[in-house]
Amino acid sequence: MSELIDDYSKRLGNKLKIEYHNSKLTPTEYLKKLSENTILLDEGGDFLTSRNFATKFKAWQLSSDDVNLAVGPASGFPKRLPNQKISLSKLTFPHELASVILVEQLYRASEILKGSSYHKD
């Protein structure tokens, strides 16, 4: 699935920095490596449409700070973290498939903002 992630990342003009973290880190150690401005892809987050996601994407682009989006481990992130959360679905996905979905949504968001025909609704 990493090929799909690379493909969408390339289509985004490689403006996205994708990092794979050592799976031996606990989720708490992993989050410490990221800036405070990290949104978690996790259950219990907001469910967005692709257009809602594109609106957020625009805000992230306009933000003076880097924005991190973190897909957690299979066991999920610790509960009660203060970070903002987004849920991709009520369904549970494998970690790698969640990453593919996220990168495709980022690409879709950029196409929505461009007004291209990629996103139909």
Next chain:
Amino acid sequence: MSELIDDYSKRLGNKLKIEYHNSKLTPTEYLKKLSENTILLDEGGDFLTSRNFATKFKAWQLSSDDVNLAVGPASGFPKRLPNQKISLSKLTFPHELASVILVEQLYRASEILKGSSYHKD
């Protein structure tokens, strides 16, 4: 992405019959080729957790009729079809990615019913 679909299908013991229909068919023509017992993966459907999906999967296995699950075209299915609908997410996915997600959920459902460690929650 068809490799991913094949991979999950194999893991399901090839008990699943996967068909790709000619994209020149209109959604209405496409549905006519399937039995009446066809559930549409489409917006406006029920949002399920993977455990809810597994419960449905069990009912489909016990059903004496074949159950079809149809992923629609980019333009979606015609509105007001009487078929039952399931939504994978509020997000919009490319047709092929939706198919990967669906087949992974079917595999996950079979693992949930087996009580394996594949699904954690």
